[in-house]
Amino acid sequence: xxxxxxxxxxxxxxxxxxxxxxxxxxxxxxxxxxxxxxxxxxxxxxxxxxxxxxxxxxxxxxxxxxxxxxxxxxxxxxxxxxxxxxxxxxxxxxxxxxxxxxxxxxxxxxxxxxxxxxxxxxxxxxxxxxxxxxxxxxxxxxxxxxxxxxxxxxxxxxxxxxxxxxxxxxxxxxxxxxxxxxxxxxxxxxxxxxxxxxxxxxxxxxxxxxxxxxxxxxxxxxxxxxxxxxxxxxxxxxxxxxxxxxxxxx
Numbered sequence: 301x302x303x304x305x306x307x308x309x310x311x312x313x314x315x316x317x318x319x320x321x322x323x324x325x326x327x328x329x330x331x332x333x334x335x336x337x338x339x340x341x342x343x344x345x346x347x348x349x350x351x352x353x354x355x356x357x358x359x360x361x362x363x364x365x366x367x368x369x370x371x372x373x374x375x376x377x378x379x380x381x382x383x384x385x386x387x388x389x390x391x392x393x394x395x396x397x398x399x400x401x402x403x404x405x406x407x408x409x410x411x412x413x414x415x416x417x418x419x420x421x422x423x424x425x426x427x428x429x430x431x432x433x434x435x436x437x438x439x440x441x442x443x444x445x446x447x448x449x450x451x452x453x454x455x456x457x458x459x460x461x462x463x464x465x466x467x468x469x470x471x472x473x474x475x476x477x478x479x480x481x482x483x484x485x486x487x488x489x490x491x492x493x494x495x496x497x498x499x500x501x502x503x504x505x506x507x508x509x510x511x512x513x514x515x516x517x518x519x520x521x522x523x524x525x526x527x528x529x530x531x532x533x534x535x536x537x538x539x540x541x542x543x544x545x546x547x548x549x550x
Contacts, residue, residue, distance in 0.1 A: 303527040305330035305491040307435070308383045310375070312366050312424060313393030315342040317489035318440065321515030322390055324350065325523045327358045332383060335361040336375055336393065360538050366393035367420040376431045383408075388526045389428045391421035392440045394455075401510070402453035414550045417458035422465060430471065436526045437473075439466050439481040440518075446483060459483070462538050470535030478534040484542035487513035508543030 309326045312333030314321040323333045327350050337343050343361035350359040364371025379386050395416045398409050402413050425437055428545040460489050463481055470479040486495050486503060492520025496503045496512060521538050524530055539545055 303331040304388070306418060307387040308332050308334065308379065308385050309388040309390065309526070310334045310336070310379065310386060310428065311390040311392055312336045314390075315346045315361070317338065318484070318515045318518050319392040320346050321394065321519040322522050323359060324351070324353070324433070325516070325519035326526070327354050329523065331388070331459075332357060333359045333373065334379055334382070336361060336366065336371070336545075337361070337363060338365055339363065350487050352451075353463060354547075363436070365416075366424070367415045369423070372424060372427050376427055377549055379431065382545070385434065386428060386431055387434045388525060389433060389437045390440070390522060390526070391424055391437065393417075394440065394458075394491075396452050396455040396491075398454055405454055408529075410443065413454045415456050417455070417471075418461045419498060420463065421462060424471075425469060425479070429477070433477060436530075437469070438480040438522050438525050439479070440522075441466070441483045441537060442482045443483050443485045443539060443544065444531045446539070460465070462465060466537060480523075480530070480533060480535065481537040482521055482525070483537050483539045483541070484513055484518050485544050487518060488513060489515060491516075495534070506547070507545060507546065509540070510543065513540065536538055 304326050309331045311319050311323050315337035329335050340363040340413055343363055347359045347361050362375045363381055398405050399471045439462050441462045443454035445459030445463050466481040518540055521540055
């Protein structure tokens with residue numbers, strides 16, 4: 301299927317992991333993708349891989365911090381010059397510098413999490429709308445935003461707020477734009493390594509589907525929500541958790 305032929309998609313945090321899997325999926329269906337990320341070398345490698353797999357114009361990238369207004373301005377200037385349009389936005393960039401109980405968390409680190417995971421996602425969306433965003437937005441939340449999040453408490457708080465922001469923006473931007481979210485469980489990426497490294501079998505045993513997620517498991521649902529196949533879906537969060545949320549209690 302070429303559901304994204306002739307369309308342009310912006311993916312924040314797109315150099316690796318889930319973001320890169322989304323970029324690959326969209327490019328495989330005809331999209332031109334623009335990636336952001338903090339590290340230029342990682343972005344260069346991602347762009348080169350997509351060029352080898354698809355074509356030389358499949359991807360471009362702009363390096364910078366997700367919560368930096370100057371970086372956002374540079375990205376939208378690049379989009380205007382390179383493509384002259386933007387159809388889809390994926391707010392994937394996220395951080396979690398805190399591990400441990402909420403009551404022991406450093407306030408400065410809490411603010412940073414909220415700045416990147418929540419406020420930056422809002423700012424990317426607002427700037428994209430101002431730049432003429434044409435079709436749809438998907439926000440990357442987490443199952444940690446749907447329940448207590450153990451030792452990543454403020455990551456969960458930020459992702460819960462992102463789910464609510466998804467609903468709010470879906471309401472405000474309808475009918476012209478659709479805004480949805482996905483909430484993955486543990487996916488095998490470098491970002492989530494601390495949640496499963498050295499005990500993958502033990503963690504996977506808690507999932508009815510008996511394995512951890514792979515980045516491609518998230519990319520498929522994101523592509524669906526961005527596409528016209530989801531034309532009558534907005535303000536929703538799809539849980540992608542290998543069945544974890546259906547486990548019996550007790």
